[in-house]
Amino acid sequence: MEPINEEDIKMYFYENRLKTFEGWPFDEDCSCTPENMARAGFIHTPSGNSPDIAMCFFCLKELEGWEPEDDPEKEHKSHSASCHFMALKKKVEDLTVEEFFKLQKERHKFIIVRCSGNTRHVDLLIDII
Numbered sequence: 001m002e003p004i005n006e007e008d009i010k011m012y013f014y015e016n017r018l019k020t021f022e023g024w025p026f027d028e029d030c031s032c033t034p035e036n037m038a039r040a041g042f043i044h045t046p047s048g049n050s051p052d053i054a055m056c057f058f059c060l061k062e063l064e065g066w067e068p069e070d071d072p073e074k075e076h077k078s079h080s081a082s083c084h085f086m087a088l089k090k091k092v093e094d095l096t097v098e099e100f101f102k103l104q105k106e107r108h109k110f111i112i113v114r115c116s117g118n119t120r121h122v123d124l125l126i127d128i129i
């Protein structure tokens, strides 16, 4: 396993995810506030003409086209049922060491799937990272 990268570990924490939502178009009187987005595991990943792209830090699911009444947690679950962070329903601070490593492992799985575009051998790879 690679040494733990501090930049990488940072986004496990709600406060740091919340900081990414600067310039997020939904702020008051709506469901998808920066607080609710960060709580649901999202980080803000805007691009030039799409200021409302958010990505789950844990399953890497990107969602855009948010509506003020969208509930980040519900949207997350419906678009990414296999997200381990959503399944845990716990703050990272409250996880046991085992739970934390499991979360990290699940996250690596999503990274590999995303990079390779196929799921074959992913479990094999997971054992070596």
Ligand SMILES: [Zn+2]
Residues within 6 Å of the ligand: 041, 056, 057, 058, 059, 060, 061, 076, 080, 083, 084, 085, 086
């Ligand atoms: Zn997720």
